[in-house]
Amino acid sequence: MPERRPSRYGRYHGGPDPLAPPVDLAEALDAIAEDVMAGYSPENALREFLRRGGRGREGLDDLARRVQQRRRDLLRRHNLGGTLDEVRKLLDAAVLDERKQLARDAAMDDDDRAFREMRLQNLPTSTAAAVNELASYDWQSREAAASFDRIKDLLGRELLDQRFAGMKRALESADDADREAVNQMLSDLNGLLDKHRRGEDTDVDFDDFMAKHGHHFPENPRNVEELIDALAQRSAAAQRLLNSMTAEQRRELMDLSAQAFGSPGLMAQLGQLDANLQALRPGLDWGGAESFRGSEGLGLGDGTGVVQDLAELDALGQQIGQDYGGARMDDLDLEALARQLGPEAAVSARTLAELERAMRDSGYLRRGTDGSLRLSPRAMRRLGKTLLADAASRLSGRQGQRDTRQAGAAGEQTGATRPWRFGDTEPWDTTRTLTNAIHRTVGEGLDPGTLRIDVADIEVAETETRTQSAVALLVDVSFSMAAEGRWVPMKRTALALHHLVSTRFRGDQLQLITFGRHAGVMDVEELTALGPWREQGTNLHHGLLLAGQFFRKHPTMQPVLLVVTDGEPTAHLLPDGYAWFSYPPDPETISATVVELDKLGRRGAQATFVRLGDDPGLQRFIEQMARRVGGRAVAPDLDDLGGTVVDEYLRARSRGRDDDLLW
Structure with missing residues (x-):
């Protein structure tokens, strides 16, 4: 029997988490x-x-x-002094070991000892100059010579690490053969890039190069363009690193570079590589610089990596x-x-x-x-549903208010169902009733072969009243609505009412009319996307004119007028179509508005004026207009605007009916 291996669990790494919840x-x-x-x-x-x-x-x-x-x-x-700091430490260690050796070596000629000590004593303060001064020094201490050789090795590895990430560690224990292999790689790479610049390279050239030197390129480029991209980004970052150094640091590094691997040949190859890459990718950032100001020193290779991180x-x-x-x-x-x-x-x-x-x-x-x-219309339906639910929740919180979900006691079926209540005369919805009975029977653990219908299982087909209404919702879109924070609540109200009419009272007709300097008919999508206008004017007269035209198109329906405004009329429509604006309100504007309202009153419109704000003049005007046509004037808080308008719509529909809506 094969041995059972313990299971181990961890973070999923195969792409998007298959068990993650769907986006909301x-x-x-x-x-x-x-x-x-x-x-x-x-x-x-x-x-x-x-x-x-x-x-x-x-x-x-x-x-x-x-x-x-x-x-x-x-x-x-x-900061960018890491390489210079490390070179200085190695140099100081080499000099100290050499002085110790000179002091211990009793067989050394005194003049020779004095000359060497003087040379060490008078080294230049510049790290690069001191290293170059000692390049030809005949070290007496093996430890000192080893430290100085590490300087040359460090410089070579750092300069390579600038262009080839990870090269510093890869060459940490390199011998002369490894260094020669790197020189050969650089020579072959420059040859390949030269041919590519001239358009003379082939896929075979790239394949041969990667077969020979591919272990130096962990990015595993698939073609010469990907190879150039990887190298050029690193080389550009190396140049930005140098640009970020102080002038003294750059000068020190340039002077030190001649000692890399003990031969100036490396810098010649790297210089040619940089020139090739800059010519092939001139669009990269070769001239940028960063402002490093920390205390943790970076070497050339690590610094280039950090500059790449900054670019990323x-x-x-x-x-x-x-x-x-x-x-x-x-x-x-x-x-x-x-x-x-x-x-x-x-x-x-x-x-x-x-x-x-x-x-x-x-x-x-x-x-x-x-x-x-x-x-989309789908989004508008969902949004309207949400806003209507919010308005309904505010309605249901009022003492004695109607539940907007209830339809009329008699009339056409809406397609929805609801639980049966005592006194209901609507027809049963057989499918829903039987489904409820089956679910209850199974849930209670009863014998499913014997199905008994309980009163709680019964659902009836919801109906709506046969009395149909033509509803004109007039909303103020003057600048004050946006300035006073009433713009979004107005739109939310319109969407909630639109959804109620289109889903619960499909026999009704709703028209949205906006009025600012002029009035206009808008569909709910246009109103939703309407941006705040900065045009002044409250042309209720024009809005009432459009409402009258709408009511005349539906002569058999009960006219319902809902007006939402935060200001007295300050504009009216002239016979030539021009909107006359005046603030304070002109008596002619008020007169023209009243004339149109009287026409709607004679048509039997059930009118409700919704006042926003506490302006005393507006309050008097609204109350007078409402009394003139036997309507209502209400002044809700902004948060309750949607619930108020929905309630007034339901109230207007119920007037004149013997069987009021269910409470």
Whole structure:
């Protein structure tokens, strides 16, 4: 029997977590719709949601802050004197060991000892000059000679590590044969790049090069272009590292470079490599610089890696910012994000990308004829349902108010069902009733072969009253509505009422009429996307004219007029179609508005005026208008605006009926 191996569990690394919960489109849609109603385009609203993130989820702004914080940390932690500091330590150790050896060597000629001690005593203060001064020195101490050789070896490895990541460690115990192999690799590489610049290279040239030297390139490039990309990015970072040093540091390193591996040939090869790469990739940043100000010294290789990290962080910042044309969340380099900020950041970014993709693919957003994103009818239905539920919850919280879910006691079926109540005369919904009985029987552990229907199982077909209404909702879109924070509540109200009429009272007709300097008819999608207007004027006269036209189109329906406004009329329509504006309100404007209201009153319109704000003049005007046509004047809080308008609509429908709506 094979031995059972213990199971081990850990983080899933095979791509998106298959057990991760799905993205919450409902939360995203609510947030996007709220911003759209505030005046954002759906495209910008989606961007804003991605920036903010959702409940318990990082957004793009959070990731951007982390990117900038890591960038600041790298600059504050490091300085670029690491290689020079290490060379200085090795030089000091070599000089100290040599002085000790000179003091111990009794057989040495006194003049020779004095000359050597004087030479060591008078070394230049510059590290590079001191190293070059001792390049031809005949070391008496084996330890000192070894330390000085390590300087040459360190410089060679650091210079190579600048261009080839990991080379410093790979050549840590290198011998002359290894160094010669590196020189040969550089020679072959420059030959390949020279041929590529002239357009004379072939795939065979690249394959031969990789077969011979591929172990030096962990990136495993598949062609010469990928090889150049990897090398050029590193080389450009090395140049930016040098640009970031002080003039003294650069001069010291240039002077020291001649001692790399004890031969100036390495610098010649690297100089040719840099020239080839800059010619092949001139668009990279070869002239930038960073401001390092920390205490932790960096060597040339590690410093180049940090400069590459800074460049990668800058690229991530641009991707996260999404401020360029055609930006998409799929542009984010998740691997780079994981390298710089950890796997959790990559998971957050992947979730945001999936949410963006799901919002675009779910049908909640659609492209208009002009190419811009818009809320789809499906999104509008869902949004209206949410807003109506909010309005209904406020209604049900009032003492003695109706439940908006209830339909009329007699009339046409709505397609919905509800539990039977004592006194109901609606027909049973047989399918729902039997289904409820089966579920209850099984749930109670009874014999499913014997089905008994309980009163609690019965559902009846919901109906709506046969009395139909033509509803004109007039909403003020003057500048004061936006300035006083009433713009979004007004839109939420319109959407809630639209959803109620279109789903519960399908026989009714609803028209949304906006009035500012002029009035106009809008569908609910247009009103939702309508941005705040800065045009002054409250032309209720024009709005009432359009309401009258709407009522005349539906002569057999009960006319219901709902007006939401925060100001007295300050404009009216002249016969030539021009809107006359005057503030304070002109008596002619008031007179024209009253004339149109009287016409609607004679038509039998059930009118409700919803006043927003505490202006005494508006209060007097609204109350007088309501009394004139036997209507109602209400002044709800903004939070209760939707519930108030829905309630007034239901109240207006119920007037004149013998069987009132269920309470």
